[in-house]
Structures are given as structure tokens and as C-alpha cells.
Amino acid sequence: MNVEQYISSGILEAYASGELPERERLEVEKNLKLYPELRKELALIEETQEKLLMKAAIPPNPSLKKSLFEKIDASEKSAKVVELSPADGGISFWKFAAAASITIALITSYLAYDYRDKWKKTENNLAELTAQSQQMASDYNTVNQRLDAIENDLRVTTSPDFSRVLLRGTANAPTALASVYWNEKTKEVYLSIQDLKELTQENQYQLWAIIDGKPVDAGVFDNNFKGLLKMKDIGSGAATFAVTIEPRGGKLAPTLETMQVAGNVVKS
Amino acid sequence: MEYLYDHYAGALLGVVARILRKEELAEEVLQDVFLKIWDKIDSYDASKGKLFTWMLNIARNQAIDKTRSKEFSKGKKTGDIDNYVNRIDNEGFVEQKVEGIGLQNIVNTLPEDQRFIINQHYLKGYTQAEIAEEFNLPLGTVKTRMRLAMKELRNLLKVE
Numbered sequence: 001m002n003v004e005q006y007i008s009s010g011i012l013e014a015y016a017s018g019e020l021p022e023r024e025r026l027e028v029e030k031n032l033k034l035y036p037e038l039r040k041e042l043a044l045i046e047e048t049q050e051k052l053l054m055k056a057a058i059p060p061n062p063s064l065k066k067s068l069f070e071k072i073d074a075s076e077k078s079a080k081v082v083e084l085s086p087a088d089g090g091i092s093f094w095k096f097a098a099a100a101s102i103t104i105a106l107i108t109s110y111l112a113y114d115y116r117d118k119w120k121k122t123e124n125n126l127a128e129l130t131a132q133s134q135q136m137a138s139d140y141n142t143v144n145q146r147l148d149a150i151e152n153d154l155r156v157t158t159s160p161d162f163s164r165v166l167l168r169g170t171a172n173a174p175t176a177l178a179s180v181y182w183n184e185k186t187k188e189v190y191l192s193i194q195d196l197k198e199l200t201q202e203n204q205y206q207l208w209a210i211i212d213g214k215p216v217d218a219g220v221f222d223n224n225f226k227g228l229l230k231m232k233d234i235g236s237g238a239a240t241f242a243v244t245i246e247p248r249g250g251k252l253a254p255t256l257e258t259m260q261v262a263g264n265v266v267k268s
Numbered sequence: 269m270e271y272l273y274d275h276y277a278g279a280l281l282g283v284v285a286r287i288l289r290k291e292e293l294a295e296e297v298l299q300d301v302f303l304k305i306w307d308k309i310d311s312y313d314a315s316k317g318k319l320f321t322w323m324l325n326i327a328r329n330q331a332i333d334k335t336r337s338k339e340f341s342k343g344k345k346t347g348d349i350d351n352y353v354n355r356i357d358n359e360g361f362v363e364q365k366v367e368g369i370g371l372q373n374i375v376n377t378l379p380e381d382q383r384f385i386i387n388q389h390y391l392k393g394y395t396q397a398e399i400a401e402e403f404n405l406p407l408g409t410v411k412t413r414m415r416l417a418m419k420e421l422r423n424l425l426k427v428e
Contacts, residue, residue: 017328017396018328033315047318052421056283058285071299071303109309121315
């Protein structure tokens with residue numbers, strides 16, 4: 001929501017003068033909870049309205065006050081202090097006492113409301129802040145994990161112990177391209193995809209290393225990752241790497257007809 | 269309650285009287301207003317606005333309800349609208365001086381179109397919707413003029 005535009009539409013003024021239809025009023029109340037700027041603006045509007053109307057006051061007839069408080073008194077007496085019968089005598093004292101106790105009770109309950117409200121607001125703010133800091137912690141973790149992955153990729157690609165084997169597209173997929181990073185000493189194998197087509201759910205890619213003329217499984221993968229993917233360790237002496245399309249989970253022996261990319265290890 | 273009465277009865281009577289335009293009725297309604305405030309003070313929710321605004325809305329609604337009542341329309345028919353409003357316009361407001369500046373003087377410094385809205389709304393007791401209808405203005409225009417006027421008044425009344 002554009003708060004500035006919302007404010008300048010004059011809706012808060014209409015809200016403060018109490019003439020919004022129910023639906024709009026509830027919407028404003030909802031927005032007030034969400035946007036502190038709106039609360040600030042509304043407070044200024046209310047203050048202006050109050051000052052203006054205070055200046056436009058008409059002093060009521062003094063007799064009005066008397067009759068009003070007699071009515072309040074009477075309603076309270078019938079509701080709460082019925083046990084006080086006139087037989088006790090000193091009825092005007094009791095009237096006074098009832099009125100006074102009611103005044104005090106009223107002020108107290110108003111203050112209680114006020115404090116409860118402040119407490120509620122504080123609690124809401126706290127909940128908001130807690131949620132925010134949780135979000136930040138989880139964002140931080142995500143970024144951290146991503147950073148770890150990138151650092152590892154960098155270690156692999158820049159290490160002299162890893163040789164890069166470029167796997168070019170076969171006749172099945174002339175534009176396909178992938179790379180294998182292979183450390184002959186530690187037997188680690190990493191794969192990165194430059195271009196491999198999307199597969200259906202039933203199929204997966206499978207990487208093979210050809211060692212002594214025999215295909216060795218180096219693990220299956222989907223082409224949904226970025227950077228480097230760690231594959232199965234293989235024995236030493238790989239001469240060629242190749243990728244085939246196999247049923248999900250892979251097979252024991254490659255289906256040569258589905259070979260997508262292949263590349264020979266260049267001995268340095 | 270007594271504090272609320274002493275403090276706000278005048279302002280609320282002003283509001284009620286401007287809507288009803290009849291003195292005796294206005295004071296009668298004001299009494300109902302305070303009985304209602306007394307009754308409902310528990311339901312006042314400070315997150316929705318100031319206490320005065322809450323009381324103001326009770327007063328306004330009570331007065332508007334009254335204008336729809338039989339008693340009121342009967343009075344209207346017999347032409348019994350006294351010149352109470354004129355008294356308010358001519359004396360009441362000018363007399364009510366705070367810090368030596370009359371309300372009317374303050375309102376008079378507003379640009380014409382804003383002064384008009386403020387006068388109709390706060391001094392004559394029309395709702396924004398009534399102003400829009402009566403004077404053939406789009407409600408949005410009334411709202412934005414009211415907004416501008418209130419912003420100007422904020423300075424004039426030294427609200428900060």
C-alpha cells in the first residue's frame with residue numbers, strides 16, 4: 001500500500017470524524033495496526049479536530065450537569081448499591097460516596113485500559129521484532145550455506161590437483177556441454193552442467209567413467225543445480241567420462257544409445 | 269466522569285447543537301450522550317483513536333439519530349427552528365476566544381474552498397457525504413479539501 005497516497009486521500013479525516021461506512025472503517029482500523037505512519041498522522045488529525053471543536057464549544061447550562069449526575073447516580077444506585085437503604089440515614093452522604101467511588105472506579109478502569117493497551121502494543125512490537133530477527137537469522141543461514149558452496153566450487157576449479165574434462169555433445173545432442181573436475185589423487189569427482197536438456201520425471205542423467213575400457217558408475221543427477229555437484233568417487237585411471245540418460249535411479253551398465261556428452265581425459 | 273464532563277461537555281454540546289439546531293433538544297441529547305459514554309466507557313479502544321474522538325462519534329451519532337426521530341421532524345414541521353444556530357454563528361464562536369484568537373478568525377485565514385468545507389462540516393454539522401450531495405461536489409474532492417484544510421489548521425492551531 002502507498003501510505004502517502006492513502007493519507008492524502010483524506011480517508012483518515014473522514015475516519016476521525018466518524019463518518020466512514022462500517023466496511024471502510026474496519027479497513028482503516030486494520031491499516032492503523034499495520035502502519036505506524038498512519039497512527040501518527042491520525043493522532044495529529046484528531047488533535048486538530050479536538051482543538052477546533054474545543055474552540056467551537058458551547059457551555060452547557062449548569063443545571064444540566066446536576067441533572068445528569070443525578071441520573072447517573074440513580075442508575076448506579078439501582079445497579080450496584082441497592083443495599084443502601086434510606087433507613088441508614090445520611091442519604092446525601094451515600095449519594096456522594098457512591099458517586100465518588102464510581103468516579104474513582106471509572107478513572108481506574110480507564111487507566112487500566114490505557115495501560116493494557118500500551119502493554120499490548122509493546123507486546124505486538126516485540127512479536128514483530130522477534131519475527132524479523134528470526135527471518136534475518138534464516139536469511140543469514142541461507143546466504144552462508146550458499147557462500148560455503150561457492151567457496152568449495154572455487155577451491156575445486158582453481159586447484160591444480162583437479163583436472164578439468166570437457167564433455168562435448170554427441171550426435172544425440174550436438175549442443176550439449178558439461179564439465180567434470182577430477183582429482184586423481186583423492187578420487188573426488190565434481191560435475192558442472194553448461195547445457196543439458198530437461199528430462200522427464202522418469203529419467204535421470206548418469207555419469208560414467210571409463211576405466212580400463214570398462215564403464216564405472218559415478219552417480220546419477222538431475223540438471224537442477226547450480227555450480228558444482230559432487231559425484232561418486234571413482235578409482236584411478238579414468239580415460240573418458242560420459243553422461244547417458246537412464247531410468248530414474250540409474251543402471252548398472254550405460255545405455256550407449258542415449259549418450260549425451262562425452263570427453264577424454266587429457267593427460268598433462 | 270466529572271472530569272470528562274467538565275472538560276468536554278461544551279465541545280460536545282457544540283457538535284450536537286450544530287447538528288440539531290435546537291437548544292433544548294441539544295441539551296437533552298447531550299445528557300443521553302454522557303449517559304452512553306458512562307455506559308460504554310469499557311468498550312473504548314485506545315488503538316482506534318483518542319478518547320475525545322470516541323466521545324465525539326457517540327455525540328454525533330446520537331444527534332443524527334435524533335434528527336431521524338418523530339419528535340424532531342414534528343418540530344421541524346411547525347417551523348420551530350429557532351435562531352440558535354445564528355446565536356452560535358454570531359456570538360458563540362466569536363465569544364469563545366482562546367489565547368485571544370477567535371475560532372472564526374482562524375478559520376477565516378483558510379483559502380475559500382477549504383474554509384467552506386470546514387464551516388459546513390465542523391461549524392454547521394454536515395457530514396462530508398452531505399456536503400458532497402448538497403453542493404454537488406465529488407466526495408473525493410470534499411475529502412481532499414478537508415485534508416488540506418486540516419493540515420493548514422494544524423499549523424494555525426499549533427498542533428505538533
